[in-house]
Amino acid sequence: MAKRVSVEIPGFSHSNPIPGASRIGNIVMSSVISGRNPDGSGMPEGMAEQVANVFAHIRSAMEAAGGSVDDIIKVTFWVEDPASGRAELNDEWVKMFPDADSRPARHTQRGAGGASKVSCTFVAVLG
Template sequence: MRKSISVKGLSHRHPVPNACRIGNMVFSGAVHGVSPTNHELPTEMADQSANVFANMLAIIEAAGGSVEDIVKVEIYLRDSSNRNAVNEEWLRMFPDPESRPARHVRPLPADSPSLVQCEFIAVIEDVL
């Protein structure tokens, strides 16, 4: 059975959940760098990156998992040379080099208000 995962403060403008869980698999939609408390998008890359990773954590936990369950992350950057803030957050969330998810970087449109976004896939051990 498919289950929509929606996190208060992170809801989309459209009638779309933050993620979907089916069995032990979780697939996120776009995870933005908005603040979950004031719903604003910071202008600085470091702040958006910190929010993206915090929002990813909130979504996977709402789905019943943890960062250990994340197996793939797609990072979207408006400027692909601007990875330092993303890498700092990446190392904070996934400190063990022997246990990190796969990652791929893709471009965001130049006119996007976001500097960074992500999507992820997770496999949770315990089935609901």
């Protein structure tokens, strides 16, 4: 049986003792990823900047896990308001997943709050 491996995301970490993602065999599951700046300077105020950071962290996580965003099968987002949040996500979503015939499943729900306007988790199957 394959051994579980912690995946650390360059430029992103948790304050609790958990990795950015975890991998067993060819399956990768992320922990919650927020829109913090990759340079460690904190959380940007704007939704657009946080969304761009979340997508950058997703890409970094997949590369650190030994895969690419093409291996992602589902992404779940938490935003303050799902109706407007979906629209805010769409530009970066289409940039990361340009092929309409090969996009991961996506679910957007209410849940972000405070300084964090958006966060996500994802599941990927490598290779």
